[in-house]
Amino acid sequence: MIPHPSPLRVLFLCAEASPLVKVGGLGDVGGSLPAALRQLGMTLAAANGNETTLKAPEGAPSSAIDIRVALPFYGAINRNRYKAQPVTSVEVPHANGAIAAEVFTLQVDRVPFYLIAGAPIHPQAPVYSADVGYDAHKFIFFSLAALETARKLDWQPHIVHCNDWHTAAAVYWLALHREQGAFFHNTASVLNIHNLTYLGDGAEFPMASFGLPPAQPGALPDWAKQLPLPLGLLTADHIVTVSPTYAQEIQASEAGLGMEFLLRQRADRLSGILNGIDYRRWNPEDDPAIPVTYTPESLFVREANKAALLNELGFIAADTGLEERNTPLLAMIARMDYQKGVDIVIEALYRLAREARQPWRAIILGSGLSELESSARRLQWYLPNQVRVVTRFDEPLSHRIYGGADLLMIPSRSESCGIVQMIAQHYGCLPVARATGGLKDTIRDYRSDEAATGFLFENPTPEDLLRTLHIAFEVFKDKPTWQAMQKRSMATDFSWKRSAHAYYELFCRLAAERARLTKCDDHPNQMSK
Known part of the structure; x- marks a missing residue:
């Protein structure tokens, strides 16, 4: 057996990593997964000398996982808060001459970060710009500089x-x-697909400038033969999507x-591993952003949070004379985008109001496309006693x-993984979602499931x-069944620890496979033994 x-x-290379820089969900992954892998490595190392049920996979390394994150040194990273120290400098070959990169280092959650600076990473530019050529030049430079950094060190x-x-x-x-x-x-290389929509369009010239040729004829469609993501999908040792269903879709x-x-x-090199949520940030038991903290055993106090939220957003109980406990409060927390199904929620709420079958209230939080923001505000104008719309990013309010x-409405047209449904369940807010991807x-x-969440x-x-909201409303009236669903949802493991185990097992397998291949390359006569 070849030792691991x-x-x-x-x-670990990523365009964003919280808390240093976060634009979207990729930033959560970039911050949380490396920290979870490092913690797993420590646990495995400690378990190696003690009696425990937690063991490394067969033949896998049982010592700590040495994971290091490479990230562009954006101007958006707070230099006063995060004190990065210079560690080395490298050069990246380019058609117009080598481009210098300065490399800085710091630790976050005891994970080493390499922050890479250089002319293509302009300190005043946003993380993502509207200029696809600029972004491609920046990210290709960063990616190659990260590899050169490992070599230099x-x-x-x-x-x-x-x-x-x-x-x-x-x-x-x-x-x-x-x-x-x-x-x-x-x-060995692993390529994660978080969003297949973005292939790196416009990167053809920067790819060529950095010495990366197009794919061999016939390997990719002509339109994709010099785009970063298709080339990565073609050549990665393993491809990971962020949910098993999305891997199939x-x-x-x-x-x-x-x-x-x-x-x-x-397909034999493609798998799905679910993302997780950071329980240090999202935990109803000690969340400072909510008025009253609670556990699955103290769900009854959750009503105080509902009352405070209704009051904060200007809902007045006297408008309807209803008992708030028996009036379902619906919510949507999403980017204002058609992919998220914001238009579906707006139309469904209009119809729900016209039906007038039972009382309800709804909150929509999110920003994005101006046309959808306007449509949502019109909905509030039309239903002032039932709907509140907040068109901004407001994380404390989301808590x-x-x-x-x-209930949290998630009618996404597509969803590679999603995070809101996991957070909602952890807080006992039951999701009403389309059955796609990670949802x-x-x-x-x-x-269809006796253990429904x-x-x-x-x-x-x-x-x-x-139709599904009406089913949820009926269950909402049955308080014992409703509370049982809440308790099950809150008990579900959505931690990054679960995800880290799956990635660790994959990494061990790929490392062993790569070692076996290279040993055979070095000693080809062993192939016949």
């Missing part, structure tokens, strides 16, 4: 873990060059966005909504959402 490396060395990673199109160039570079030198010879034409044929070809609302994988449906529907339409 100990410790397992992982270089003589720190040989067993795994290079890349995320989305921004860092896929590193995967492709490894496929082109690792057989030509000893340093990356034993390095993107092999079909509708969700595959032109990559479905390649993904079907590589109070999770802690006080009864399907993380919600157990009331109609929410309500699912098939089609992204107002009709299906409305």
